Amino acid sequence: MNKKVVRYAILWFSVMAIIVLGFTAYVYMSVKDFLDETTSTVVLIVGVVVILALGIAIAGVTAFIIAMNKDKEGDEKQMANVIYGSEVAKELKDQMKQEIEVIQASHKRVPTLCVILVGNNPASVSYVTGKERACAEIGLGSKMIHLDENTSEEKLIELVEECNHDESIDGILVQLPLPNHINEKNVLLRIDPDKDVDGLHPINVGRLHLGEDGFVPCTPQGIMELLKRMHVQINGKRAVVIGRSNLVGNPVARLLMNENATVTICHSKTENIEAICKQADILVVAIGKAKYVTKDFVKEGAFVIDVGVNRNEEGKLVGDVDFDNVIEHVSAITPVPKGVGPMTITMLLKNTIKAYNNKESI
Template identity: 75%
Template sequence: MNKKIIKTALCCFAVIAMIILGFTTYTYFSIKDYLDSKTVFAVVIVGVVVTLAMGIAIAGVSAFAMALYKDKENSEDKKMAQIIYGSEVAKELKDEMKMEIAKREDEGKKVPTLCVILVGNNPASVSYVTGKEKACKEIGLGSKMIHLEENTTQEELMRVVRECNEDSSIDGILVQLPLPKHLNEKEVLWAIDPNKDVDGLHPINVGKLHLGEEGFVPCTPQGIIELLKRMNVDLRGKRAVVIGRSNLVGNPVARLLMNENATVTICHSKTENIQAICKEADILVVAIGKAKFVTKDFVKEGAYVIDVGVNRNDEGKLVGDVDFDDVVDHVSAITPVPKGVGPMTITMLLKNTIQACKNAEV
């Protein structure tokens, strides 16, 4: 581009110079017999000065144009990725749900209710449950919390789950994981009524997901797809790579991406040439549980990167599975940690609870 500007400037200078010199020459021969030599010389000098002035002006304009172009190039090179804040999208969704619940109340319809069953006093679990109760209150959703002792038996927990299944005032049931080690998580999760399984972990809902039928989907994968859709990312035909194959995130998000007609590859701890595979992805979802595992060398330029990981570094700071600082200037968009995927998980739980209530009314 710079060469083109210089070439154009030189051509303009040559044309103008020829015109001025031609006019000066014509003037010189026209007046040389009528004027004294000093006057003629003055006319020639004026012509030369004007020609040089035009050349300098053209050179200046060309230099200015090149400087503008260079600034534009630099600004494009330094263009930062779009940061996908799930916290902002979650707020938009909560506002929409709040309006929907208010409308239901105005119409005399039932307010959806979520029941969370917590066993023991695991600090992280208590914090998550508190967050869910707060989120329910924010949008006007009904909430119920059943807090059982750490030494609760399998039979006692199963009885509580059955009672919630039969309670018509409860629309969604969530058993907070992990459970104490003496309890059988699978047995408990499979005992939840699939129509109230707002966490999407019952085998019937898992089967519906893989068959492409309507059912409840695990909240984090659902939140990831919602983020991509809110950004107007067309997933059709895109190459997507998911790092991680857990039943909570990896497998279901891969199936959801396939349901959106993306071409999906799942990578895991046994995958060979994982870096090369990830490098081909238009959309990269990372849920491997290793702090800053994915660096720029894993990422295709211009890709969309969804970081599901939540880890603490040596300083106690929350970091993702992606090295954010290393990758951010290399991609089109990326989710941060925190405030990325995390806020979407609880939001999808609320959305599923509302849907469960609506399903029961049909």
């Protein structure tokens, strides 16, 4: 675009310069016999000055147009590259709301999620409140059970078993982390796999690794949805996942492999991690280190999913990717906040509706 503007500017200047030179020459030849040498020289100087003024004016206008085009292209690039999970989540919630309205219209009970919270961990309380609010937004039924910090493991497992047998409950989620005196694995094992909407029961983990239908952890499922919104062709692409947790890293790697990507998992012990990431067409970062990934990690035109949620020295939320440093080098990227985070709860709602439909189809 800028080269085209410059070519037009040169063309206009050439045409105008020829016109001014021709007019100046005509005037000079017409009056030179009637004017003294000084006046004739002034006519020539005026012609040259006019040509210079035209050149400066055209150059100025050209520079202004180029600057405007650069700003416009920069804005368009930034808008096109940033994929907001908050917007995708809203679209999906609207669709789920309509689905629940259809269920209600048929006079059937609505899908219901049961969340069990033990203790008063501020972050956990906040998460549970957010889930309850999200259920209300789309008309999903919710049952929140808040237990005392000192609740025994046996009592919690007993409650989980009750929920397993409660036909009015479709999805069960035990909010993690649990107090230290409770073994998380023992509790998660007791959740009915068909109600395990968090996708953490070993049976659902096995289903995922076998490529069978089951419940997938919510954050990885949300990541795959965002990649679809980025219009990424996953088949045959090179993907790198930074992080190997059972909540994000491992399941998202398996989901990518199930879509025929060639996947490498990196972690804190990986050597030459920067060079490995540089090869990725798809880069998923879930390492828990603020602004860890810079443009030196990122292949030109890569698709980047930032799962990290950290607070910097000013208390501002930032991701594991240095967003401002990387944005100009990628085809698409998720921001923090408003990126992956809103997708997690949305996928929980989706899993609950799926559990309901699975039960209704039996």
